[in-house]
Amino acid sequence: MKNILVIFIVLIISSCSEKNNTPSELITAYFKGFKNADYSQVKKTIADSLITIEGDYTMAFSRESYYEKFKWDSVFKPTYKLLSIDTQAEQTIATVSLTSLKLEFLKNSPMTCRYQFYFTSGKISKIENIACSDADWEVWEKEVNTLVQWVQRNHPELDGFIYDLSMKGAIDYVNAIALYKKSQAKAKE
Structure with a gap:
């Protein structure tokens, strides 16, 4: 009887730990990973493949190749401030203020951008830069x-x-x- 009770408790705990995060929770964790320079946290939020769209540029990444972009970005000492997350129907849009050495040099710091996030199987699968209104x-x-x-x-x-x-x-x-x-x-x- 004790063994059955222990197995039941373990099953409950493991099913709770596997809960799917909401889009807002994933986006928050994603930017927190960038803020803390913690790629392992970013990696937990993204799908096996990730597409980013910046204007006319579309890039496809695996989790491993996205790490290279993360390292590239980190050299500029960026600061990301998640201003809002707006979810309506199937659209999730995050507004983010960012600063960096590169943006400061390019006289566009801080820059506020809106990103649309797409999800597959409870992970971020595509990030599209919609607009950087003050750029x-x-x-x-x-x-x-x-x-x-x-x-x-x-x-x-x-x-x-x-x-x-x-x-x-x-x-x-x-x-x-x-x-x-x-x-x-x-x-x-």
Whole structure:
């Protein structure tokens, strides 16, 4: 009788621990993982495959390859602030304020974006950037072009950083920003 009671309790506990999280709970945990630089937490929220859409760019990731994007992002020391989650019918949209070294350089920090999240089997399977309402894309493009051209002339060893979504590419990006800022400060002296 005791064995049956123990088995029953174990079954109840294990079924409770396997509960599906709501979309809001998954999104909150996802951004908390980024905030805490904890990929294991992010990994628990995403499906085996994840699609991200940023404008015209669609990228497909496995959990392992998404870790590379996570590491790339972390180099810029981002801060994510989840402002709201709005769920209506089958749509879940999160509004997020973000800052980072990259966004500061591109004169678009903080930037507030809205992301639509899609779910498969209780996990995040697609994230689509709907809009970044306060982004100034003209300034962004000008700053990127200025930096890329300066790097090509002054530090060709860093050239290509803008397309390199690896951790090395992010480190090169941060180094390019630092070198550019240093040259601009010297020019003002």
